[in-house]
Amino acid sequence: MSSWAGRSAAEIAAAVRGRRVTPREVVAAHLARIERLDGRIGAFRTVRAEAALAEADAVAARADLAGLPLAGVPVAVKDNLPVRGESFRNGSAATPDAPAAEDHVTVARLRAAGAVVVGLTNVPELCVFATTEGPYGIARNPWDPSRTAGGSSGGGAAAVAAGLVPLALGNDGMGSLRIPAANCGLVTLKPGHGVVPAGIGGGDWFGMSENGPLATTVKDLRLMLGVLAGAEFAERTERGPWRIAVGLRSPLAGVGVSRPYTTAVRQAAGTLARSGHRVRRAEPPYPLSLGVTALRHWTAGTAVDAAAYDRTRLSRRTRVHAAVGRRFEPAVRTGAARDRLRARLTPFLTEYDVLLTPALARRSPQAGPWHERGWLRNVLANSAYAPFTPPWNLTGWPAMSVPVGTLPSGAPCAVQLVGRPGTESVLLGVAAQLEELSPWRRTAPVAAER
Numbered sequence: 001m002s003s004w005a006g007r008s009a010a011e012i013a014a015a016v017r018g019r020r021v022t023p024r025e026v027v028a029a030h031l032a033r034i035e036r037l038d039g040r041i042g043a044f045r046t047v048r049a050e051a052a053l054a055e056a057d058a059v060a061a062r063a064d065l066a067g068l069p070l071a072g073v074p075v076a077v078k079d080n081l082p083v084r085g086e087s088f089r090n091g092s093a094a095t096p097d098a099p100a101a102e103d104h105v106t107v108a109r110l111r112a113a114g115a116v117v118v119g120l121t122n123v124p125e126l127c128v129f130a131t132t133e134g135p136y137g138i139a140r141n142p143w144d145p146s147r148t149a150g151g152s153s154g155g156g157a158a159a160v161a162a163g164l165v166p167l168a169l170g171n172d173g174m175g176s177l178r179i180p181a182a183n184c185g186l187v188t189l190k191p192g193h194g195v196v197p198a199g200i201g202g203g204d205w206f207g208m209s210e211n212g213p214l215a216t217t218v219k220d221l222r223l224m225l226g227v228l229a230g231a232e233f234a235e236r237t238e239r240g241p242w243r244i245a246v247g248l249r250s251p252l253a254g255v256g257v258s259r260p261y262t263t264a265v266r267q268a269a270g271t272l273a274r275s276g277h278r279v280r281r282a283e284p285p286y287p288l289s290l291g292v293t294a295l296r297h298w299t300a301g302t303a304v305d306a307a308a309y310d311r312t313r314l315s316r317r318t319r320v321h322a323a324v325g326r327r328f329e330p331a332v333r334t335g336a337a338r339d340r341l342r343a344r345l346t347p348f349l350t351e352y353d354v355l356l357t358p359a360l361a362r363r364s365p366q367a368g369p370w371h372e373r374g375w376l377r378n379v380l381a382n383s384a385y386a387p388f389t390p391p392w393n394l395t396g397w398p399a400m401s402v403p404v405g406t407l408p409s410g411a412p413c414a415v416q417l418v419g420r421p422g423t424e425s426v427l428l429g430v431a432a433q434l435e436e437l438s439p440w441r442r443t444a445p446v447a448a449e450r
Contacts, residue, residue, distance in 0.1 A: 004026045004029045004030075005029035005032070005033045005163060006163035007166065008166055008217055008220050009070065009220040009223060009224065010220055010223055012026055012071075012072060012073050012166060013068070013069060013070050013071045013072065013114070013223075015072075016059075016065070016068075016072035016114070017065060017066050017068065017071045022060050023056035023057070023059045023060045023072030023114075024053055024056045024057055024060065026056070027052050027053055027055075027116050027118060028053065028056075030118060030165055031047070031049050031052065031053075031118060033163060033164055034118070034119070034159075035047075037446065038164060040140070040145060040446060041139070041140055041142055041145070041149075041159070041162050042122060042137040042138050043121055043122060043139055043158040043159035043162065043164055044076070044119045044122065044155060044159065045089060045091075045121060045123075045137070045155065046119055046120050048117060048118055048119050049118075052074070052116050052117065052118045052119075055116045056072060056116050059072055059114050059116060060072070062114070065114070068114030069113045069114065069223060069226070069227055070110065070113040070114045070115040070224070070227060071113075072114060073114065073115045073116065073166060074115070074118045074165045075115045075116065075117055075118065075166075075167045075168060076119055076155070076156050076160075076168040077107055077117055077119075077120050077156075078120070078123060078152075078153050078156050078168070078171060079091065079120040079136075080127050080152075080171070080200065080201065081104040081106065081107060081171070081200070081211070082102060082107070083103060083104070084099075084100055084101065084102055084107075085099050085100065086099055086100060087099055087100070088100060088120060089136065090127065090201075091122065091123040091124050091127065091132075091134045091135075091136065092135070092314060092315075092318075093135050093313050094309040094310050094311075094313035095309060105197045106169060106211045107169070109227055109230065110224075110227060110228070113227040115167070115227075118165060121139075121153070121155030121159055121170075122136055122137055122155030122158075123152045123154065123155060124151045124152050124154070124370075124371065125315050125318045126201070126302060126305050127151070127152035127153075127171070127173070127176060127201070128298075128302050128317075129370065130152070130174075130175065130179050130385070130386045131151050131154070131364070131365055131370045131378075131381070132148060132151040132155055132180070133148070133367070133368070138367050138368065139151075139154040139155040139157075139158045139367075140158060140367045141161070141183050141364065141411060142158055142184060142444035142446045143183075143184065143410070143412060143444045144409050144410075144411045145446065146366060146367060147183070147365070147366060147411070148183070148365055148366070148368075148370075149161075149180050149184055149367075150179040150180030150181075150182070150184070150364050150386075151179065152173075152180075153168070153171065153172070153177050153181075154180045156168030156169065156180070157170070157180030157181055157183065157214050158180070160184070160214050160215065160216060161184035161185055161186055161216075161443065161444045162443070162444055162446055163442075163443040166215070166216065166220060167213060167215055167220060168214040169212075169213065169224075170211070170213075170214055171200050171209050171211045171212065172188075172210055173200070173205040173208050173209035173210075173301060173393055174205075174208070174297075174389060174390045174393050175386050175389025175390060176209075177190050177214065178399060178401040179359075179360065179364075179386045179389060181214055181359075181414070182360050182401045182403075182413075183360070183363075183364045183411070183414075184412070184444070185216075185403045185412030185414075185440060185441065186214050186216060186401070187218055187221050187400070187401065187403065187435070188212060188214050188215070188221065188401050189213070189221060189225060189399070189400045189424060189427065190210050190212050190393070190398060191212055191424055192210075192396060192397050192398040192421045192423075193397075193421070195210070195229050195231075195398070195424060196211045196225070198210055198211060201304070201305040202304040202305045202308055203301075203304055205301030205304075205393075206297065206300070206301060206332060206333065206335070207396065208394065208396070209301075209393070210393075211228060212228070213228065216442040216443070217442065218428060218432040219432075221428070221431075222428055225424070233425055233428060239275075239276075240276065240430075241275075241276045241278055242277050242278070242354050242426065242430065243277075243278045243351070243353045243354070244269070244272055244278065244279045244353065244355075244430075245280060245281075245282040245348070245351075245354070245355050245356065246265060246266075246269045246281045246282065246356050246357075247281075247282065247283045247284055247355055247356070247357045248281075248283070249286075250387045251284075251286040251290050251291075251388060251391050252291040252294070252383060252387040253288055253290075255361055255383065255384060257358055257361045258362040258363075260363075260405065260406075260407050261358035261359070261361060261362070262358060264358065264359075264405040264414065264415050265356060265358050265404075265415050267404055267405055268356060268402075268404045268438075269356060271433075271434060272430065272433065274437075275433055277430075279356075280352075282348075284345055284348050284349075284355060284391075287340075287341070287344060290341070290390075290391060293337045293394065294390040294391075294394065295324075295379075296325075296328040296332055296337070297328075297332055297337075297338075297390075297393075297394060298321075298325075298390070299321050299322070299324040300326075300329040300332040301332075302318065302322045302325050303321075303322045303323075303324075303326045303329050304325075306318060306319070307322075315371045315372070316374075317370075317371060317375045318371075320375035321375060321379075337394075341391070341394050341395060342396075345391070349397070349418070350420070353419065353426060354418065354423075354427065355418040356415060356416070356417060357388050357416045357418070358388055358414075358415060359388060359389075359413075359414035359415055359416040360385055360386055360414065361387055361388065362385045363385070363407055363409070363411065364385060365381050392418055397419065397421055398418070398421070398424045399427075400428075401414050401416055402414060402415055402417060402431045402434055402435075403440040404434060404438060404440075417431060
């Protein structure tokens with residue numbers, strides 16, 4: 001197998017621009033890797049083998065090849081975004097199988113930058129839950145296939161972590177980028193509201209959902225984010241020092257945090273303190289009502305999306321989630337609860353430049369048919385392991401997941417970085433320092449050559 005499979009996006013693009021390798025060679029190597037490994041991972045709902053090779057040839061023939069930031073880079077797209085000529089099923093048997101007439105704007109930007117879409121990745125039905133399974137398969141964590149990859153961008157995270165593609169496009173409405181990235185040892189950034197075009201589902205979950213990249217390095221993340229945003233996220237020349245608050249308390253009352261995740265935060269805090277940042281233990285003033293607020297918005301967003309489909313063909317957990325949300329939808333649409341939360345948290349993230357927290361509270365649940373299990377069991381499992389991500393969708397502020405440390409199983413652990421609106425570059429800079437001083441392994445052992 002070609003050594004180009006498993007390399008970073010930046011390496012691949014530089015080699016293609018320099019004509020040291022053709023886009024077809026790169027894409028063919030990744031398609032072979034997908035064929036060999038994805039049966040164990042369940043990352044892809046569909047693989048566009050012939051179409052991807054044809055698109056690779058088209059990239060090679062472009063007159064502007066030497067200037068393409070993602071020249072010949074294979075990418076995977078979450079199966080809730082339109083890809084021209086392909087159906088997007090959103091993890092559900094209730095969705096139509098008709099091919100999309102046009103690319104989503106983010107997909108179009110990736111293609112314009114020279115990327116090649118090799119497939120669409122698995123998601124839970126309507127991208128509701130923090131595990132990924134359904135009629136199109138179960139997405140497993142390549143580091144520990146007995147565990148879910150997370151959700152809802154679970155297939156994309158699994159694909160990148162297994163080296164099936166160097167980059168994946170996902171989105172995040174309550175943690176759907178950060179949760180699977182944390183499980184699978186990836187770096188991701190949920191941009192602040194308005195940085196990257198959204199256009200997800202029936203209304204972006206009231207503006208809480210954002211599109212963003214999944215990558216193995218901060219350099220690749222920065223590169224793809226710049227393409228998606230249509231703006232450069234170049235490496236900052238200044239490196240702080242930043243005022244960094246360290247918060248270990250769960251935003252959801254009654255949810256404890258396991259030792260590996262608190263240890264990861266302390267490790268990251270120590271690394272950043274030694275780098276000259278002003279690091280201090282300080283808990284955000286999360287309101288006691290945050291769990292209820294999150295549940296109302298989570299279910300109401302699902303109610304809006306589910307209204308477009310035949311409810312009898314949705315799974316029971318999705319139907320119940322949507323039914324609960326219909327009661328809350330009118331109040332959620334006013335935005336009053338989100339305004340109050342922003343007002344409460346703004347002084348904290350004015351006093352501090354960055355908030356450092358655990359990315360998760362504990363390791364992900366066992367992989368399995370969660371779509372066949374009860375609604376309450378799903379909600380409790382999701383809330384118990386992923387309480388740290390929802391506040392920052394409610395506020396609309398940027399937040400990252402960054403690999404730090406390992407779990408007892410050997411799978412990656414992770415921390416979350418949060419900033420004020422417009423501080424994506426600051427968060428990327430802090431993440432780059434963590435990567436430089438505490439580098440992580442890019443690819444899971446399942447992807448090792450055999």
